[in-house]
Amino acid sequence: MNSRVTKKMLTPFEASRPTGAVLMINLFDPQIATARLFLEAITSHQLPYVVIGNKMDLVDESEIARVEAELGVALKPVSLAGNDQTEELTQLIETLFPPNTRIVVLGVFNTGKTSLIAHLTGQPLKISNMPGTTLSFEEYRWDERVLIDSVGQLIDVSRPLMVGYDFSGLDTPDAMFDHAMRQEAEAILSSIDSARPGLIKAVAAIDERLKQGAKIVTTGAGASGLVAEEIAGQFFETGMMCLPVTNAFSQGLPISFAKGIAEEEGGLARLVAAHLTEKDVLIAVSASGGTGFVYEALRLAREKGAATVAITENRDTPMGVNADIVIRSNAKPEGPSSTRIQTTHLAIGHALVCILAAMRELGGEEAIGYMMPEHIATKKMGIK
Ligand SMILES: Nc1nc2c(ncn2[C@@H]2O[C@H](COP(=O)(O)OP(=O)(O)OP(=O)(O)O)[C@@H](O)[C@H]2O)c(=O)[nH]1
Ligand SMILES: [Mg+2]
Structure with missing residues (x-):
């Protein structure tokens, strides 16, 4: 599993040389399966990390608990747009990641990755509810740390085919067909x-x-x-x-x-x-x-x-x-x-x-x- 995840994430993720990670979850539309892949990439690289449940303004508390249980990790609920719990969040990130950490911000699109970086750095960045607003990995200085914005979709440009199935480790058409079905x-x-x-x-x-x-x-x-x-x-x-x-x-x-x-x-x-x-x-x-x-x-x-x-x-x-x-x-x-x-x-x-x-x-x-x-x-x- 790990090698598959590493391969999926390889090109942009490893090239950005992160030494810490923030995983963003959209509590309103959590997309747990994809979030799990991001989480695996983080843990397989043994990065210190925090998981943020953003958009708490759109859900009730039971939903937060449900997402935590399904993902199997504790998360910090915040509302970046509503400025709720954001000071606590900034402190948490500062405490967890020492100066000079290269912090990659991962998550499905529209989870608020760019919103977080804009909040921390005060920079006017492009934010919208169009999926795929951010289309490349971008670095931003934040005091003594670096924040790395990322793309909200798992894309592996090193794969020979950019199609729906991951045929890694499958050598025969038989095995590929079974996997596809x-x-x-x-x-x-x-x-x-x-x-x-x-x-x-x-x-x-x-x-x-x-x-x-x-x-x-x-x-x-x-x-x-x-x-x-x-x-x-x-x-x-x-x-x-x-x-x-x-x-x-x-x-x-x-x-x-x-x-x-x-x-x-x-x-x-x-x-x-x-x-x-x-x-x-x-x-x-x-x-x-x-x-x-x-x-x-x-x-x-x-x-x-x-x-x-x-x-x-x-x-x-x-x-x-x-x-x-x-x-x-x-x-x-x-x-x-x-x-x-x-x-x-x-x-x-x-x-x-x-x-x-x-x-x-x-x-x-x-x-x-x-x-x-x-x-x-x-x-x-x-x-x-
Ligand atoms: N209701 C609500 N909306 C939010 C919150 N935080 C961010 N948003 C909205 O969510 C949308 C996506 O925010 P972005 O910061 O662009 O998300 P992203 O993860 O960078 O998305 P991509 O660049 O497409 O991968 C925007 O319309 C934000 O205004 C929040 O706490 N509550
Ligand atoms: Mg973005």
């Missing part, structure tokens, strides 16, 4: 508890609106766009009308998939929202929670009074802010190519559609009707 399945299993509350709310809200004649629109970008299209297809097959509007532009699909083409185009958000009225439902999919036109479409749809549902891995993001209901997957940790997250979002979409169909008591005969070809006589070729 298990990884996908585990992602779904570990999302049952995190997704259930949002899914149940979404089922109730969509069922109620469907009874009033609502239509459903799905949206997403790239791989999440494909998930949105699949969900729409399943809705159609079970007799519910659903329109997918994504950034998958025909021949440009592989590019929009890999490079996020048009994600910044606000016109796309307006196009999605144009299909919706106050009677309707928008289901938006984004692995990161920060896809531009997707979270903007949620905002516009909500402004119109439509019901808005977000399916995402990260709820403390613009997607989470702009949706009435958040269905949160828990499919990480993994690299930037998020196969496990897409698999899980598909499973969530399938569950949502099938539960809604069951609630309508969709019978076999009716269901077959939706799947059978519906022939319409057409003209002969060449007739103009």
